[in-house]
Amino acid sequence: MSRGAGAWCRSRRRKTAIMRLANMNFAQTCRANAAQLERSFEEAIGAADTATSSTLMRFAERIVREGCVGINMRPMVLLDFLNRDCLLNIHEWAERVSARAGKPSVEVLREKLGPYFERRMAFDRHFDRGLEFRYGALNIGGLGAKRFGEYCLVFNHGRIAARCTVGWLKGDSLNHYMTDEPRVDEAKLCADCASDDHKHMLATLKHASELVTRRPDYWPRMVCREDCYIEAIVEGSLKPDSLGYVRIGKLDFDLYWEYAFIEFTGKLSELDRYRVDAFAAIDERLQAAGVSWETVEDA
Amino acid sequence: MLDLKAAAWEDGYAIVEEGGSLFTIRPPYRRENKHSIAAFEYASGVAKYGLMPVSGSFEDWGSLIEHLRRKFLEARKEPPDAARIKKLVERAPKDAVATYLDRIEHELFPSRQWRAAAGILTHLLRNPVVKRDSDVLDRVSFLLEKAEDGRANEDFAKAGLADTAPPLEEEFALVKRLYGSKALELGEQIRREGQVLRMGSSLAA
Numbered sequence: 001m002s003r004g005a006g007a008w009c010r011s012r013r014r015k016t017a018i019m020r021l022a023n024m025n026f027a028q029t030c031r032a033n034a035a036q037l038e039r040s041f042e043e044a045i046g047a048a049d050t051a052t053s054s055t056l057m058r059f060a061e062r063i064v065r066e067g068c069v070g071i072n073m074r075p076m077v078l079l080d081f082l083n084r085d086c087l088l089n090i091h092e093w094a095e096r097v098s099a100r101a102g103k104p105s106v107e108v109l110r111e112k113l114g115p116y117f118e119r120r121m122a123f124d125r126h127f128d129r130g131l132e133f134r135y136g137a138l139n140i141g142g143l144g145a146k147r148f149g150e151y152c153l154v155f156n157h158g159r160i161a162a163r164c165t166v167g168w169l170k171g172d173s174l175n176h177y178m179t180d181e182p183r184v185d186e187a188k189l190c191a192d193c194a195s196d197d198h199k200h201m202l203a204t205l206k207h208a209s210e211l212v213t214r215r216p217d218y219w220p221r222m223v224c225r226e227d228c229y230i231e232a233i234v235e236g237s238l239k240p241d242s243l244g245y246v247r248i249g250k251l252d253f254d255l256y257w258e259y260a261f262i263e264f265t266g267k268l269s270e271l272d273r274y275r276v277d278a279f280a281a282i283d284e285r286l287q288a289a290g291v292s293w294e295t296v297e298d299a
Numbered sequence: 300m301l302d303l304k305a306a307a308w309e310d311g312y313a314i315v316e317e318g319g320s321l322f323t324i325r326p327p328y329r330r331e332n333k334h335s336i337a338a339f340e341y342a343s344g345v346a347k348y349g350l351m352p353v354s355g356s357f358e359d360w361g362s363l364i365e366h367l368r369r370k371f372l373e374a375r376k377e378p379p380d381a382a383r384i385k386k387l388v389e390r391a392p393k394d395a396v397a398t399y400l401d402r403i404e405h406e407l408f409p410s411r412q413w414r415a416a417a418g419i420l421t422h423l424l425r426n427p428v429v430k431r432d433s434d435v436l437d438r439v440s441f442l443l444e445k446a447e448d449g450r451a452n453e454d455f456a457k458a459g460l461a462d463t464a465p466p467l468e469e470e471f472a473l474v475k476r477l478y479g480s481k482a483l484e485l486g487e488q489i490r491r492e493g494q495v496l497r498m499g500s501s502l503a504a
Contacts, residue, residue: 113345148343148347174346263385271326271372281383
């Protein structure tokens with residue numbers, strides 16, 4: 001074989017490898033892990049004493065019963081979702097900005113994601129429908145990652161499952177399943193993912209040791225907080241009509257109603273007027289969509 | 300020294316580094332809106348929740364918050380919709396309605412903010428929570444009447460200031476020259492007593 005042909009073959013092999021990587025199917029990968037999850041779950045239940053196994057089972061049942069996709073949003077992001085009637089992911093958002101600003105979407109993304117551009121792109125491009133992924137977290141109550149978004153959107157799981165494919169990852173995709181290069185750590189990801197009907201096993205195995213020491217009223221916070229959550233990866237479009245309800249901290253909720261009162265006295269600051277106006281617009285649209293608020297006492 | 304690391308200007312959210320530790324902050328910039336986060340959460344803030352990497356150094360929290368406030372206002376293009384904010388009162392939940400009524404009685408009435416009170420109460424009449432509960436509806440109606448009375452009295456008091464108006468001779472300088480002093484006397488009498496001429500006497504006769 002000539003030197004040129006050898007180089008061509010190597011290049012071809014490399015391209016094939018990239019193509020193969022870029023065609024990983026997340027839903028299929030999740031399904032492929034089902035048997036292993038079932039084995040591990042049974043082992044964990046079998047190895048535990050009676051009280052512990054009962055707690056694990058109760059937790060697993062609660063995940064089956066209440067587990068759903070939660071997404072935290074800032075006010076203007078939520079308003080955009082309600083106005084647009086669909087949730088744009090980062091790639092779709094960049095396309096939109098690109099069309100408006102007249103610069104390539106990849107540049108828009110680079111600017112938006114800064115040092116995390118390479119990782120986000122490497123992860124999403126690794127999967128055949130990765131550019132359509134929408135990220136959320138498993139939620140069984142509570143405010144989720146409230147530091148990054150005071151509104152926690154809770155989707156009706158039946159409605160989402162009917163329209164989209166939902167897969168689950170034991171931890172955050174960018175923090176746990178990327179190598180330094182960055183490339184997707186396939187071995188780790190394959191062992192840590194679950195399809196929707198196995199999410200309760202994934203969650204139980206993740207929290208098994210902690211569950212023994214935590215009271216059930218802490219479980220929602222244990223399952224989903226800023227630094228620890230089970231990531232939901234949704235393939236398909238998320239629309240406001242899939243919303244179950246929107247959770248908000250009691251302090252924030254009360255404050256917005258207070259702002260509405262102060263508006264009549266003319267003593268509300270400009271910033272607070274903008275904030276309560278966004279809340280009013282959100283409330284208006286939620287009411288029209290038949291979606292209600294759920295307030296949560298702040299931790 | 301504080302370093303601004305990431306922000307979402309339009310919502311006033313930010314990630315800030317202070318002495319090697321990272322914090323998130325957001326409006327209304329109270330103590331409970333500031334939280335410590337781990338370094339890896341910064342990645343989530345940017346890559347997942349859409350905060351944009353930015354930079355800037357600030358002497359203290361006051362100047363940083365001032366900067367965030369300014370950027371927030373710059374990022375919002377449309378002015379707030381006052382009518383929409385006020386209409387929110389029509390959808391206020393039960394707890395908020397109770398708080399509104401207490402505050403109207405104990406804050407707005409004593410400080411004679413009749414218009415503000417009447418505005419809130421008028422919107423409250425359209426609130427289903429009020430409409431459904433006859434006790435609450437009665438209370439709203441009673442307070443609204445009181446607010447309207449207060450407003451009317453205030454208007455009357457303001458109108459009373461007209462008594463200090465200058466004499467007619469000064470106010471209508473040509474009247475005396477054109478119609479004589481009798482016309483001015485009649486004008487002063489009307490100002491004092493209202494209508495003084497008999498009306499409809501020919502019909503009555």
